[in-house]
Ligand SMILES: Nc1ncnc2c1ncn2[C@@H]1O[C@H](COP(=O)(O)OP(=O)(O)OP(=O)(O)O)[C@@H](O)[C@H]1O
């Protein structure tokens with residue numbers, strides 16, 4: 001069972017230099033050949049979770065907990081760019097504007113996979129085809145590509161080291177809806193045909209419902225609910241997930257839920273207690289534990 005889990009974080013926490021908890025007890029599993037969506041309002045800790053895995057947490061912050069890749073513990077950053085790669089929100093962020101897209105990909109193939117320069121050339125063209133670009137696009141500079149092409153090229157670059165896991169942080173928010181759909185279906189294809197695992201941060205519940213897989217709902221630096229997409233979206237159990245679904249009734253972009261997010265320094269108990277319609281005294285005073293429900297659903301709520 002455990003070898004089918006590619007990434008597992010256990011009780012991952014991040015404290016600011018002032019001691020405020022930005023992430024608390026984040027225990028997340030990404031199974032082999034699966035897509036896991038990370039959703040939640042702005043500031044809930046989605047990007048920080050990816051940064052912790054990549055070893056890109058700002059200096060001065062302290063990180064606690066453990067992370068495992070295919071069962072083996074690893075230190076933050078140790079597997080970055082090899083066994084785990086990342087695609088950023090800004091399609092240009094993966095590239096140095098002074099070099100062609102092909103140069104970037106070949107460089108990874110030679111330095112990480114040890115290919116000869118001839119093999120790297122052939123493999124670069126193959127990777128570009130995998131993401132729906134032309135082999136000849138290897139000679140283009142990033143500024144000669146549209147946003148959609150650049151994001152495809154960024155995915156090709158992320159595939160180059162043959163990683164076990166690709167992290168994508170809102171990879172389509174900078175793109176128009178048609179291009180977004182194509183990129184998302186490319187990502188779904190990679191999971192199915194290349195067999196890579198994907199952890200995808202998104203704001204958009206319609207993306208989650210369209211793509212399926214597993215979902216983890218974050219709030220206030222904690223994971224509140226996890227489960228199969230279909231089940232969580234059709235029957236949310238955590239009051240925050242319920243509020244999130246009500247804020248985006250037809251899917252679509254997550255809109256603000258009434259009330260304000262408590263700043264990390266003022267959080268006590270459940271981070272959602274001040275906005276939760278069902279909160280009782282225990283919710284104010286005690287952080288809820290994660291409970292396992294039927295069907296593998298996990299819910300962090302005193303009342304469920
Ligand atoms: N470098 C930093 N210094 C101080 N606080 C930070 C830093 N980076 C993130 N934070 C804080 O950590 C929390 C989580 O941030 P994170 O970027 O992970 O949110 P997010 O869920 O990705 O939000 P968004 O949807 O807006 O991208 C926020 O409260 C944010 O203000």
Ligand SMILES: [Mg+2]
Pocket residue numbers: 046047048
């Ligand atoms: Mg973010």
